[in-house]
Amino acid sequence: MEHVVVVGAGHAGVQCAASLRDGGFAGAITMVAEEEHLPYQRPPLSKDHLGEEPTPLPLRGATFYGDSAVELLTGVTATGIDRERRQVTLSDGRALTYSTLVLATGARARRLPGVDEAHLGVHQIRTLGDADKLRAALEKARRAVVVGAGFLGLEFAAVAGKKGLDVTVLEGGTRVLGRSVSPDMSAHIAEAHEASGIRLVLHEGLSSVQVGEHAAEAVVGASGKVYPADLVLLAVGANPRDDLAREAGLEVADGILVDADLRTSDPAILAIGDCARLSNPALGSPGRLESVQNATDQARHAAEVILGSAGPFAAVPWFWSHQGALRLQIAGVRGPDDPTVTIGDVEAGRFSVLSFRDDRLTCVESLNRPADHLAARRLLAGDRRPGPGDVTAPDFQLKKFAAP
Amino acid sequence: MPTVVFHQPDSPPDVVEGKAGTSLMRAAVENNVRGIVGECGGQAMCATCHVYVHPEYLDELEPIGEDEDEMLEDTAAPRLDRSRLGCQVALDDALPEIHVDVPPTQV
Ligand SMILES: Cc1cc2nc3c(=O)[nH]c(=O)nc-3n(C[C@H](O)[C@H](O)[C@H](O)COP(=O)(O)OP(=O)(O)OC[C@H]3O[C@@H](n4cnc5c(N)ncnc54)[C@H](O)[C@@H]3O)c2cc1C
Ligand code: FES
Numbered sequence: 001m002e003h004v005v006v007v008g009a010g011h012a013g014v015q016c017a018a019s020l021r022d023g024g025f026a027g028a029i030t031m032v033a034e035e036e037h038l039p040y041q042r043p044p045l046s047k048d049h050l051g052e053e054p055t056p057l058p059l060r061g062a063t064f065y066g067d068s069a070v071e072l073l074t075g076v077t078a079t080g081i082d083r084e085r086r087q088v089t090l091s092d093g094r095a096l097t098y099s100t101l102v103l104a105t106g107a108r109a110r111r112l113p114g115v116d117e118a119h120l121g122v123h124q125i126r127t128l129g130d131a132d133k134l135r136a137a138l139e140k141a142r143r144a145v146v147v148g149a150g151f152l153g154l155e156f157a158a159v160a161g162k163k164g165l166d167v168t169v170l171e172g173g174t175r176v177l178g179r180s181v182s183p184d185m186s187a188h189i190a191e192a193h194e195a196s197g198i199r200l201v202l203h204e205g206l207s208s209v210q211v212g213e214h215a216a217e218a219v220v221g222a223s224g225k226v227y228p229a230d231l232v233l234l235a236v237g238a239n240p241r242d243d244l245a246r247e248a249g250l251e252v253a254d255g256i257l258v259d260a261d262l263r264t265s266d267p268a269i270l271a272i273g274d275c276a277r278l279s280n281p282a283l284g285s286p287g288r289l290e291s292v293q294n295a296t297d298q299a300r301h302a303a304e305v306i307l308g309s310a311g312p313f314a315a316v317p318w319f320w321s322h323q324g325a326l327r328l329q330i331a332g333v334r335g336p337d338d339p340t341v342t343i344g345d346v347e348a349g350r351f352s353v354l355s356f357r358d359d360r361l362t363c364v365e366s367l368n369r370p371a372d373h374l375a376a377r378r379l380l381a382g383d384r385r386p387g388p389g390d391v392t393a394p395d396f397q398l399k400k401f402a403a404p
Numbered sequence: 405m406p407t408v409v410f411h412q413p414d415s416p417p418d419v420v421e422g423k424a425g426t427s428l429m430r431a432a433v434e435n436n437v438r439g440i441v442g443e444c445g446g447q448a449m450c451a452t453c454h455v456y457v458h459p460e461y462l463d464e465l466e467p468i469g470e471d472e473d474e475m476l477e478d479t480a481a482p483r484l485d486r487s488r489l490g491c492q493v494a495l496d497d498a499l500p501e502i503h504v505d506v507p508p509t510q511v
Contacts (some may be wrong), residue, residue, distance in 0.1 A: 041445040042476060048446070053426070061436035086510050320449040326473065328447060368470055374451070374478035399477070 002027030004306060005088055005098040007078040007244070009033035009173075010042065012295035013104035014059045019303035029070045030087065030096055036076045037128055038062055043131025043292060045131035046337035047153040047322050050209055051162070054135060056128055081248035083266055093164040094121050100268055100306050101183045103256060104244055104299070107238035107290060115209050115234065121216030122209055122232045125152060134233070141165055142230035145219045147206045149176035151321045153235035154189070156196050167198045168227055170219065172205035181330070182353045185365045192326055192349065201227075206234075238290060240275045253277060255288040259315055261305045262298055270297040270305065282364060284335040291319045316380045318373075325349075329373035330382045334363035337372070341391050343398075344369055352376070352398070361385040364398070375402040406495040409503045410437045410455075417444060428504070429453040439506040445493035448472050453490035454479045455504040461465035462486055463468045464499050481507030 004020060009031045017029050033039060040056040049056070050385035064070040076353075077091040087095045109124040111117065117124055121141075123134050134156075146153045146158045149171035161167045171178075175186045191202055205222035209232055221229045240255040243366045251265040253258040255277030262270045273295035274288075281287035295314035305309035319330045328347075334355035342352030352372040355363040375398035378384050386401050405421040408431050418438070422431030432440035432453070441452035446472050457465065465488070468476070472492045475484050477505065491502075 043444075043447070055426075057430060057442070058434060061434050064436045067436070111444075218440075282504045296443065319446060320444060322447050322449070327447075327449070368471070370474040371477055374475065378478075 002099045003097065004029050004100045004102060005096050007037040007088065007102055007104045008076075008106055008241075008273075008275075008370075009035070009059075010074065010104060010106045010273065010295065011059065011100070012106070014039050015296040015299035016102055016104060016272060017070045018060065018064070018068065018303050019300045020306060021070070023303055023307045023309070024158070025303070025307060027099070028066075030112045031065075031070060031072045031365075032072045032076050032078045032090060032096075033072060035127060036075045038074075039072075039126055041292075042126075045128065046152050047159070048127055049131045050156070063254065065372075078244060078333060081244060081269070083248055083269075086268060098268070100270065102293075102302060102306075103269065103271040103275060104273050105241035105244060105262070105275045107240050109234070110237045110239050112192035112234060114361075115206070116211075117234070119209065119211050119216055120214055121230055122213075122234065124234050125156065126238065137231050138163060138165070143229050144231040144233065145170065145227045146233045146235055147203060147219065148235040148237070149173075149178075149200065149202075150235055150237060151177065151180065153233065154193065154323045155232055155321060156235065158195065158196070158326070160291045160325060161193075161196055161198050166229070168229075169193075170199060170201050170204045170206065170227070172191035172203070172222070175201060176200065176202075181328075181365050182334060182338075182355060184340055184342055185328075185353045185367065188346065188349070188351075188367065189323070189326060189328070193323070195281055196324060222270045224395060238274070240277070240288065242275055245269075246269065246277075251279075260309065262302045262313070270302045272302050279319045284357060285317070285333045289317055289333075303318050304385060314381075316377055318377055325368075327368050327370070329366045329370065330363065331366075331373055332361070332363035333374040334365075338362055340386070341388055343391055343396060344372070353388075354388075356388050359387045361387070364385070372398045375399040378402045389401050406499060407501045408432070408495070409501070411503065411505045412420050412438060413506065413508045422495045424495050426495055427491045428455065428493040428495060428502070430455040431495065432490060433473060433490075435507070439508075439510060440490055441510045442491060444491075445511060448489055448492055450474055451475045451479050451489065454485055454510060455488055455490050455493075456467070456507060457486045457488050457493075458505070459486055461499065463504045464502075465493055468492075479507070480509045480511055 256271035338355035444450035
C-alpha cells in the first residue's frame with residue numbers, strides 16, 4: 001500500500017495530510033511530530049496568546065486525525081532518512097517505510113553567538129512552550145529589550161508596550177522591517193510605534209546579555225551602550241530546519257532545494273513550507289518564504305503532486321502582521337529596489353504602498369486598508385495590473401480596477 | 405456553554421459547543437466543522453471563516469467592525485446582509501444558541 005510519511009505537523013504538514021484526504025488519497029498517512037501538543041497555529045503566539053487568549057488554537061480539532069485516518073505520532077522526532085530503503089528512523093527506535101516522504105520541518109529561531117538562552121529572562125519565540133514562558137515573564141517584567149525589529153520583534157513590542165512595560169527595540173539595520181517592507185511603510189510603522197511610547201534604536205546590534213545572580217539584567221549593545229532589562233527577547237529571524245535533509249544527502253542551500261513540483265533532489269521526497277527553497281523562483285522572489293499562506297499553498301500543491309493531478313504552482317504570496325493598532329497586509333513580493341507609489345490617507349494611517357518593477361505591479365503593502373489588500377491579491381494573480389501611471393490618477397482605487 | 409449550529413450546504417448540521425468569550429470560528433475549528441478554515445488564526449485578515457448568520461440572531465451580535473466590513477467585501481462566496489466573519493463573532497452566555505449557514509466555499 002502507498003504510505004505517505006510527513007515529518008513535521010505545523011501549518012504545512014497538517015494541510016498536506018488534509019489535502020491528500022480531500023483529494024481522495026486512499027493509502028496510509030503518518031505524521032511525525034516532535035512537539036507534544038495537538039498541532040496548533042503559530043501566528044497567535046506573538047499576538048493574542050500573549051494577551052487575551054492564551055488557549056492555543058488548533059490547526060484541526062483533535063478528532064480530525066482519527067476521523068481522517070491520519071496517524072499522528074506526537075512527541076516523536078524523525079532522526080534519519082535511509083533513501084535506499086525508503087525508511088525514516090524515529091526517536092522512539094522505530095523505522096517507517098514510505099512511498100513518498102514529505103519534509104515539513106519548518107524553521108527554528110536564529111541564535112546569536114555569545115547569548116545563552118537558558119538564562120532566566122532571555123527569550124525566543126517559535127513554539128507554544130516559548131510563548132507560554134514569555135507570557136508568564138510578561139506578567140512580572142517591567143523593562144523589555146527586544147533585539148531585532150522584524151515582524152515578531154515589533155508584534156511583541158506592541159503587546160508589551162500595551163501591558164505597560166518600558167520597551168526598547170534594538171535594530172542592527174538602518175530601518176525597521178528592512179528585509180520585508182518598502183522604506184515608506186517602514187518609516188510609517190517606526191513612527192507609529194514611537195508615538196505609542198516604544199523606544200527604537202537603529203544601527204544597534206547586540207554584543208552580550210548581562211546576567212546577574214539569577215536572571216538577565218541588561219543588554220549590551222554593539223556600540224557598548226547598556227540597556228537595562230528584566231526581559232530580553234531575541235527576534236533576529238529564523239533558520240530553516242534542513243539538517244535531516246542535508247544528512248540524507250539531499251541538496252540544501254539555506255533551505256531544502258525543491259523544483260517547481262516541490263520535489264527535492266530525490267523525487268520520492270518533497271519539501272514544503274518554511275524549510276523549503278525553490279531552486280528556480282519567480283523573478284524577484286527569494287525562493288524561501290516564511291508565511292502561513294506559503295506553507296498551506298505549498299502543502300495543497302504537494303498533495304496534488306502526490307495524487308498526480310498538479311498544475312503549475314502559481315500562488316500569490318500574501319502575509320499579515322498585527323502590531324497593536326497597526327494591521328499590515330502584504331500581497332506579492334517586492335524587490336529591494338522596486339520604485340513605489342503610495343495611495344490612500346497616510347496621515348490617518350490608512351494607505352497602501354505599491355511597488356513596481358519595469359512598470360509592472362509586484363507588491364502591495366496595505367496598512368489598515370483590507371479592501372486594497374484583497375483587491376491586490378486578485379490583481380497579482382492575473383496579468384491585467386495597473387501601472388504607475390494608472391495609480392497616480394486622483395480617483396484611482398485598487399478595488400475598482402480589480403472589479404471584473 | 406453556548407451552542408452553535410453550523411448548517412452545511414450538503415450535509416447534516418454540525419452542533420457544537422463553545423466557551424463564552426471565545427469566537428464562533430474557534431468553536432468551528434476545535435470541532436472540525438467542515439467549511440470553516442480560519443487561516444489567519446482569528447485576526448480578520450483572511451476571510452476564510454465567513455458565515456451567514458440566521459436572521460433572527462443578527463441583532464443579538466456586536467455590530468460589524470470597519471475591518472471586518474472591508475474583508476467581507478471580498479469573500480470567496482458572495483456577501484449577503486447576514487454575512488459575518490466567524491472570528492469576529494464572540495460567543496456569549498446571554499445567547500445560548502446561534503444558528504449559522506456555512507457558505508459553499510472559503511478559498
Ligand atoms: C511567533 C510567530 C508568529 C508568526 N506570525 C505570522 C503571521 O502573522 N502571518 C504569517 O503568515 N506567518 C506568521 N508566522 C510564520 C508562520 O507561522 C510559519 O511560516 C508557518 O508556521 C510555517 O509552517 P511550517 O509547517 O512550514 O513550519 P512550522 O509551523 O514551524 O512546523 C514545523 C513542525 O515540524 C516539527 N519538526 C521539525 N523537525 C522535525 C523532526 N525531525 N521530526 C518531527 N518533527 C519535526 C517542528 O517541531 C514543528 O512543529 C509566524 C511565526 C511565528 C513563530
Ligand atoms: S480567521 Fe481569518 S478572518 Fe477570521
